Amino acid sequence: MRDTAARAVAAEPARRPERGPVIETRGLTKRYRGGQVAVDGLDLGVPDGSVFGFLGPNGSGKTTTIRMLLGLIDPTAGSVRVLGRPMPAAARAVLPHVGALIEGPAAYGFLSGRDNLLRYDRADPSADPRTRGARVDDALDRVGLAAAAGKKARAYSLGMKQRLGLAAALLRPRRLLVLDEPTNGLDPQGMREIRALVRELAAEGTTVFLSSHLLDEIEQVCTHAAVMARGRLLVQGPVADLAARARGRLAVTTPDPEHAVRILEEHGLTGLLADGDRVSADAPPGDVEPADLSAALVHGGVRVRSFGVERASLEDAFLALTGEGFDVAG
Amino acid sequence: MSRADLTTAVADGVPGAPRRALWTFGILRSELTTTLRRGRTLVLLGVLAAVPVLVGVAVRIETGDGSSAGPDGPHGPAFLAQVAGNGLFLVFAALSATLPVFLPMAVGVVAGDSVAGEAGGGTLRYLLVAPAGRARLLLAKYAAVLAFCLVATLVVAVSALAVGALLFPVGEVTTISGTRIGLGEGLLRAGLIAVAVAVSLTGFAALGLFVSTLTNSGIAAMAATVGVLITVQILDTMPQLDAIHPYLFPHYWLSFADLLRDPLYWDGIVSDLGLQAVYVAVFGSAAWARFTAKDITA
Numbered sequence: 318m319r320d321t322a323a324r325a326v327a328a329e330p331a332r333r334p335e336r337g338p339v340i341e342t343r344g345l346t347k348r349y350r351g352g353q354v355a356v357d358g359l360d361l362g363v364p365d366g367s368v369f370g371f372l373g374p375n376g377s378g379k380t381t382t383i384r385m386l387l388g389l390i391d392p393t394a395g396s397v398r399v400l401g402r403p404m405p406a407a408a409r410a411v412l413p414h415v416g417a418l419i420e421g422p423a424a425y426g427f428l429s430g431r432d433n434l435l436r437y438d439r440a441d442p443s444a445d446p447r448t449r450g451a452r453v454d455d456a457l458d459r460v461g462l463a464a465a466a467g468k469k470a471r472a473y474s475l476g477m478k479q480r481l482g483l484a485a486a487l488l489r490p491r492r493l494l495v496l497d498e499p500t501n502g503l504d505p506q507g508m509r510e511i512r513a514l515v516r517e518l519a520a521e522g523t524t525v526f527l528s529s530h531l532l533d534e535i536e537q538v539c540t541h542a543a544v545m546a547r548g549r550l551l552v553q554g555p556v557a558d559l560a561a562r563a564r565g566r567l568a569v570t571t572p573d574p575e576h577a578v579r580i581l582e583e584h585g586l587t588g589l590l591a592d593g594d595r596v597s598a599d600a601p602p603g604d605v606e607p608a609d610l611s612a613a614l615v616h617g618g619v620r621v622r623s624f625g626v627e628r629a630s631l632e633d634a635f636l637a638l639t640g641e642g643f644d645v646a647g
Numbered sequence: 648m649s650r651a652d653l654t655t656a657v658a659d660g661v662p663g664a665p666r667r668a669l670w671t672f673g674i675l676r677s678e679l680t681t682t683l684r685r686g687r688t689l690v691l692l693g694v695l696a697a698v699p700v701l702v703g704v705a706v707r708i709e710t711g712d713g714s715s716a717g718p719d720g721p722h723g724p725a726f727l728a729q730v731a732g733n734g735l736f737l738v739f740a741a742l743s744a745t746l747p748v749f750l751p752m753a754v755g756v757v758a759g760d761s762v763a764g765e766a767g768g769g770t771l772r773y774l775l776v777a778p779a780g781r782a783r784l785l786l787a788k789y790a791a792v793l794a795f796c797l798v799a800t801l802v803v804a805v806s807a808l809a810v811g812a813l814l815f816p817v818g819e820v821t822t823i824s825g826t827r828i829g830l831g832e833g834l835l836r837a838g839l840i841a842v843a844v845a846v847s848l849t850g851f852a853a854l855g856l857f858v859s860t861l862t863n864s865g866i867a868a869m870a871a872t873v874g875v876l877i878t879v880q881i882l883d884t885m886p887q888l889d890a891i892h893p894y895l896f897p898h899y900w901l902s903f904a905d906l907l908r909d910p911l912y913w914d915g916i917v918s919d920l921g922l923q924a925v926y927v928a929v930f931g932s933a934a935w936a937r938f939t940a941k942d943i944t945a
Binding site for chain 1: 673674676677681684685686768769770772773774775776777778779780783784940942943944
């Protein structure tokens with residue numbers, strides 16, 4: 318399921334290559350009173366039609382960035398363009414085309430789920446009141462909340478509130494969805510449903526900007542990603558390129574580990590580690606054929622039980638970039 | 648709507664659907680219904696409705712043995728002495744009793760919570776990315792608070808009228824000037840007084856709205872607003888501060904009694920309206936300046 322869907326999404330950007338970036342920031346900086354720099358010179362570019370993962374440890378400036386994209390916080394320096402228009406100056410024209418879930422959902426506890434959505438929709442002067450009821454029902458249906466629509470929001474579980482927040486983002490057809498930690502508070506089944514929904518929306522052509530601290534979530538649904546740490550953008554690009562930056566590991570299982578290490582060293586491999594009967598090394602450069610290494614080992618008398626190059630994960634890429642554990646606050 | 652439509656719309660800087668003037672009132676209606684459906688608002692209105700009942704029942708018990716009036720003079724609210732003789736006076740007595748504290752306190756709670764409560768609950772950010780527009784949202788909030796001023800005053804007046812008519816005879820009204828006017832005109836004056844009372848709360852409502860833009864805690868904003876009310880009420884009673892009294896928002900509040908003179912005496916009312924207008928202008932602008940420039944971090 319995961320692979321086919323990811324590939325379908327990955328094909329998206331190529332479909333409409335003529336369009337400019339959906340989000341573009343230049344030197345975006347936010348310095349809070351007291352001098353603390355939350356975001357420092359951010360140059361972000363989110364391609365049209367991408368599912369863009371926005372990664373970083375807690376406190377790395379993700380939420381401040383998202384709030385600046387949506388015009389909630391004024392940048393100290395730099396500029397933001399969303400859908401090709403400057404923010405926050407063009408907020409009234411841009412935001413009706415943007416659905417957002419920011420730092421968790423928020424609802425009026427004394428109103429039903431449905432009435433909450435009606436209120437959010439009424440706040441948008443460009444939303445058509447004639448289709449309001451139908452759009453609200455569609456949104457509730459889409460996030461699987463139709464059955465609980467009449468219940469007061471204060472009786473909702475965290476997962477249901479999260480769904481309600483997503484429904485608010487889906488009240489109108491959107492060109493861009495900004496989803497801050499959309500699977501927070503959901504059980505595994507709920508996470509799968511939301512990820513499927515994100516893929517579905519992306520397949521319809523909506524660009525999705527998804528912040529998360531769950532690396533496998535980003536790997537599963539995103540075509541592109543950016544990594545932030547301590548207010549700075551470390552890297553951005555297609556997920557495949559990012560993962561490729563972190564070189565994989567060559568792994569050999571053998572009853573003769575010392576012998577194997579010596580032979581691999583002779584062939585110029587670096588980062589050699591021997592752990593019991595497992596020997597690993599940094600993956601060889603592209604011009605070295607792994608099969609030649611395997612032959613070299615066997616010719617050298619090493620008895621090989623298994624041999625292979627392990628693909629690097631986004632987590633490896635992240636560790637290589639930040640040199641720190643992912644959940645450590647920056 | 649097709650994506651092509653959306654694209655052109657964004658490129659042209661025009662919102663996706665053609666705007667119609669009336670639609671922008673959707674947010675005002677939404678503010679009103681949201682305010683009035685909140686449990687807290689209903690409790691406040693319930694308390695306000697109970698005040699005339701208490702006053703009426705107390706007067707009724709006091710005068711039940713056939714004596715013509717309860718304790719009067721400087722001890723009770725104005726008009727209390729006349730209630731037993733004419734139930735309509737319960738409207739004036741109840742408004743005099745609730746105007747110094749109860750009514751403005753209720754307004755302070757609603758105004759103080761209007762922006763800060765949404766910020767604290769996190770709903771403010773979703774209204775703003777809807778996008779409600781900051782000035783538009785603030786205006787809708789203030790309009791809803793003003794509507795609450797009127798509703799709260801009317802709740803007191805209507806409850807007092809009902810209780811007064813139920814417990815006491817109702818008939819011709821003797822004005823403060825000593826002349827007598829018919830019941831119809833008396834009712835008209837009662838309505839006029841209710842509106843005057845509601846309008847005299849507008850300045851304080853603007854102050855509460857401004858306080859509400861300063862914090863992300865609804866409770867803090869409500870407490871601060873009501874605190875300001877009590878402080879100013881105390882200052883207004885200190886003779887040493889005579890010089891500043893004409894600038895304090897509650898100073899002319901009780902001038903609504905002038906509407907029970909014959910002919911009508913407008914001076915106090917006009918001073919009150921002028922003062923309220925100044926407060927609305929000053930604190931309305933301050934609230935606007937603060938709210939439209941504020942970083943929404945909640």
